[in-house]
Amino acid sequence: MVKKKKKYLESVGRRKTAIARVRLFTKEKGKFLINEKHLKDYFPTLDLQETAQAPFKTIKSLSKFGVSVLVKGGGPHAQAEAVRHGIARALILFKPDYRETLKKEGFLTRDPRAKERKKFGLKRARRAAQWQKR
Secondary structure (H helix, E strand, O other), X not given: OOOOOOOEEEEEEEEOOEEEEEEEEOOOOOOEEEOOEEHHHHOOOHHHHHHHHHHHHHOOOOOOOEEXXXXXXXXXXXXXXXXXXXXXXXHHHHOHHHHHHHHHHOOOOOEOXXXXXXXXXXXXXXXOOOOOOO
């Protein structure tokens, strides 16, 4: 039985309600697609682009990989951080030595904070109606 060598490394990144399925290609270098759009088209602001590319800049390998991401849910900032989380996890699959560097930067920590649900009888999750004496 012959084992097939995988064409890509796959992992999942999450932040709030955003979920990113990340695929790292070792042969297609320099390509960065998010939902089949280029990085600059999907994340128009420089801040979001830098957030998504942060793991590559940390390990100094920005053009060594091709990246394809399917991301859904959440807002743009949560999606960028979900992409960052997924890329960091995929890089560890590629080379486990990167773990220490990426962990120190905080890219491997899944940020679980999400909006609390609204409770009945209240205006928001915890905000009650203002109490009046008279």
